[in-house]
Amino acid sequence: MTAEVSRRAVLAGGAALGLAACSPATAAPYPGALLGADVRRGHRLRDAKGQSAFPPPSGAEERIPLVIAGGGVAGLAAGWRLAEAGFGDFALLELENEAGGNARGGGNAVTQFPWGAHYLPVPNREARGLIHMLRGFGMITGEDASGAPIYDPYHLCADLEERLLWRGTWQEGLYPASGLGAADIAQHDRFNAAMEHFRAAVGTDGRPAFASPSALSSRDPAFAALDGQSFAAWLDAQGFTSGPLRAHLRYCCRDDYGTEPDGVSAWAGIHYFAGRRGWAAGGAGQSELTWPEGNARLARLIAARLHPQIRPSHSVVRVVRDGDDVVIDTLDHLAGTIRRIRAGAVILAIPDFVARHVAPDFVGHAGFSYAPWVVANVAVSRQPWGAGVPLAWDNVSAGSETLGYVVATHQTQSAPDGPSVLTWYNALSVGDPAVQRRMMLRRSLGEWQKIIAADLLTMNPELDGAIERIDVWRWGHAMVQPVPGFRADPARVVARAGQGAGPVFRAHSDLSGLSLFEEAHYLGLAAAEGALRHLGRPVESLL
Template identity: 40%
Template sequence: MDRRSFIAWGGAAGLSAVGSAAGFARWQEIPATVQYPGRDEGHYLRDRRALPKPSHVVETDVLILGSGVGGLSAAWKLNREGHRDFLMIDGPQPYGNAAGARFGDLACPTGAHYLPLPSPESTHVRQILADLGIIERDSFGEKPYYDERCILHGPEERLLFNGKWQDGFLPTEGVPAHELLEHKRFFAQVEELRRTHGADGRRVFVFPTVHSSLDPEWQALDRITLKDWLEREGYRSPTLHWYLNYCCRDDYGTRYDKVSAWAGLHYYCSRWGQAANAGNGAWLTWPGGLAPLAEAMATHSGVKRMAGTAVSLRRTQAGIEALCFTLEGGVPQTFVARARKAICAIPVYVAARVVEDIGAYGFDPKRHIPAYAPWMVANFLMKDFPREREGAPLSWDNVAYQEPGLGYVVSTHQDISVRPPEKTVFTAYVALSDRTPEEARKWLMKAGADELVELASVDLKTAYGWRFAPCVERVDITLRGHAMAAPLPGFRSNEGLKALREADGPILFAHADLSGFSVFEEAAWWGIRAAERAMA
């Protein structure tokens, strides 16, 4: 059975689950649970609440604080170089923004859900993927060969535009010819920028970003927004502007009239990885998003892990000492971890509260903490597939031409079984970019489950109307109030982040925030760099 007939079967099955428009009235009856990873621990740090005395002490050579991609990459590198004496303190949620969840046998993401094919400059990512068996051969060639199970299957993406599904996210059907010419011109310009080098000989847009050109001509892009750049270049197409705004909200959680033009263009111009067994621009994904990749990194590194969150991290004569705590049923328990070196793989806004005298590193929290965008991830457990509209079939990623929703991905899309699954999970993403981050966080703290479900389902209700609710068994919502650093204009010249990147002593820093935005390639780079310094 081919993929498209499979989807058609799913749509027909969904029809049987729909009785009438009255089913939509049952929307608010969908059982909902809400998760706030890190909220309680964060409030302990913010409010400086009293904690009990430590119950025990653990010792290691290298202590890794945080189990996100930065911490996992540090562990991978330490293990790869034969260094075995290291310990990881997970933080408030194992794997951070790469975390996932399960409904029985069905895996789903609660954070990031894909990884683009790494470009040739991202040798560090390619090495990780090769060690995990995801790249099967020719790891550093022009077109490595990837594990077929990890490459995104088609149909990949579709857009609900003018009441009909179309292939791809950039509107084309019914769009005037002059707008289509602008689309073509933009992507031709992107292709040219991918090949462009600055006066210093470096490529302008590269992962890791520290290898990008520092030519002032191109650095000037960090002084304006992406929208400013589009208007300066004469792009007027409403559909192109919508598409680029969507991409900024999707990658950075922030609108294109707020995001630095350098960061907005980097989104397109830095990623040009190829594969021997996939088309250009392909993605790697798993039913659980990046969680299976994070789990594989943890297993491969052999890292010993402990539950806990750091309250304070300070230098001592022997190295470092970290006070950590756990919350079990709201009751805190503390312990002390001592080591020769600490790799601080936690968000910068948290590190500013945890690392004692962080100002000594050249980092001023009042001036150098980046803006953070909040996110909502909602996993709808589907007991049936709702009936589809005409046009392109159900795809891995499905987006409506509107805001603030970012669409939804289908967890069973990678399922290659002969028979279609009886259930699936639709994972809806919402970047609350229609309001300021501060307003969004306040709203998330006050909103009830019904309000959260209403916002989380905005794209799904647009796509399916009253036919959607009867197909839903339950929904689990994850709220991330400080999900990712937002690369606003000027982020490339943040001297405080530069100082943390260059720190080389008992306390080392390793997080995507050091680059000013949150992506796997950057987090992995800083984790590896910190591990190298820890072993030096």
């Protein structure tokens, strides 16, 4: 155990104790727990400074043709692709006790709930691999006459989808529908028209200007140039200065990227609006797929299929090349032992800030930055309501800095009242992410609970007395930030260029720059298909 306790950790712990002693705010006002990625396991890699801190591998070297490092959506998607190709001879190493990454979830006696990503927009026509998977899961039940997928209605987000607390009243939709000046309305219309234009735009290379997955987007310089400036600068230059419009766009940037509009590339900002052309029968293309446990539904369905291959609580501490093989040292966090695996190929489905520590030979030094998030699941004895339209799936207040809450029982319950779980989201997007991250970790459970309860009670005062429990999940590196220039970032260009080579393949949404399920899924499939070909297995691409 002594190896687990670094001097840094002792100092940090001491500081936390000191704070706890002098802060009256640390008594938690509600039952609950402070959760999050296992910081101790993660930082062990970072603080190791090379591999000298880890003991030498013990036991016999294990021979596995293919290893996937990382069980987030990219790693799971890679595993799903291998299974789909009938290839089962691989191991998936996951640092945490449960695979899923940002798509993990939890549950209580009332309902399942998400701990991170909670929906997937109905995929575009070009997301072939994803559509294939959804069909396999029974979420697509058939095709209409035009070939458009028919989605099982239970998986499509039920009405009422969104509501906004605007000037004291809940209204349908997330954009204010009343009290706007003529200039605000005109700008909003002009913005929508501009996005409609981008949605339909096709580059000189014949590809959509904004595709989802983004890898299939046009390389036309006319659109690539948008990557060079921030979304805020682009909006200014286009004369989109309306206060309500900018407030809404800021909400969108924070919701999808965890980042302020001046920190988001204009290409990414526009992609949010112009990249979605959901392909579905019956007019469901604009809809979202969602489940009580959020995207954990998808992650668990994949993980169930990969059960024999997944090794939880195993992190990769070293990846080096040895001849044609790759040698992987893996740490079993429960046993505390290091084992060596020799593989023909490896898929690095881990974030860049981890990959560069464990596989420095294959991962260049990239300056990616990550947005911290806080997600809370709030168990309530009765559902919120409020003046205006009734409770929706996604409930946002125009007067709050937070991203509002999602109702976990929205898809499954027909009772107009009764207990539920509200999943509360906030992206800590203002200022330096590192500072926000430190602040996030320093706050006690009680402090977070007070912040969350105050935010919820401001939106829904009638919840007073109904909050039974608040569990708080801290995501230190929730999302890679699509900063201006992210598409042309040399680290990404190099990583993508090296994809076909092997024996090391990379798969993580970090490489696309957009921390979205569709992106991670696509990159996972691409890496899996590359690895299969490297191992001499012919594969018909699903991409």
